[in-house]
Amino acid sequence: MKHIAVLGGGLSGRFTAWGLAQQGFEVSLFDKGTRTGEQAAAYVAAAMLAPLAESVEATPLVVELGRQSMDLWRDITGRLKTPVFHQENGSLIVWHGQDKPLSRDFQQRLSRANQGQNPTVRWYAADIAAHEPQLAGRFSDGLYLPGEGQLDNRQVLVSLADTLEGIGVHCH
Numbered sequence: 001m002k003h004i005a006v007l008g009g010g011l012s013g014r015f016t017a018w019g020l021a022q023q024g025f026e027v028s029l030f031d032k033g034t035r036t037g038e039q040a041a042a043y044v045a046a047a048m049l050a051p052l053a054e055s056v057e058a059t060p061l062v063v064e065l066g067r068q069s070m071d072l073w074r075d076i077t078g079r080l081k082t083p084v085f086h087q088e089n090g091s092l093i094v095w096h097g098q099d100k101p102l103s104r105d106f107q108q109r110l111s112r113a114n115q116g117q118n119p120t121v122r123w124y125a126a127d128i129a130a131h132e133p134q135l136a137g138r139f140s141d142g143l144y145l146p147g148e149g150q151l152d153n154r155q156v157l158v159s160l161a162d163t164l165e166g167i168g169v170h171c172h
């Protein structure tokens, strides 16, 4: 059996090691940091699964890959050894009064990126208070983007470590 070394154990390295181990390779994963992944970008990332919001500045290919990733993440989080927080309740974009012009620019770019379709739902203060009580009274309106999601990346990193160790990947 071939023995493969994966260098770097952020999300990419951990997923690569998992995929190779599932194909039957003996795998060693090396990272200069820790099992919990403090050195990995994922440790500080917001972990938003937000292809729609990012479509205002990302290329169509990146947006399409982001959309496909929604299904992949659902599958992945279901197969990890330990549970991780994963929601697909949508994203909410809010702005303070002085940033209102930026919000109009954002909506125009979003509409352009989505062939003139408006994929958002306008929420007013009462909607925001009902759905996100912690934001109540702070914003007069916002844009709700259905279907987007979020992970707890720190849990993902640890759960990947659990999963890799559970299938015999040598983690260094």
Ligand SMILES: Cc1cc2nc3c(=O)[nH]c(=O)nc-3n(C[C@H](O)[C@H](O)[C@H](O)COP(=O)(O)OP(=O)(O)OC[C@H]3O[C@@H](n4cnc5c(N)ncnc54)[C@H](O)[C@@H]3O)c2cc1C
Pocket: 007, 008, 009, 010, 011, 012, 013, 030, 031, 032, 033, 037, 039, 040, 041, 042, 043, 044, 045, 046, 047, 048, 049, 050
């Ligand atoms: C602030 C922030 C917010 C983000 N928000 C989002 C978001 O909302 N949604 C989203 O999808 N993405 C987000 N991202 C991007 C996402 O987190 C990264 O694209 C992803 O985590 C990159 O993973 P990676 O494994 O490719 O790289 P890294 O996480 O950088 O992993 C590289 C690993 O290699 C190790 N390493 C480096 N050099 C060596 C060496 N010489 N020897 C051994 N090990 C080494 C490091 O310790 C590290 O663990 C965000 C990123 C940041 C920084």
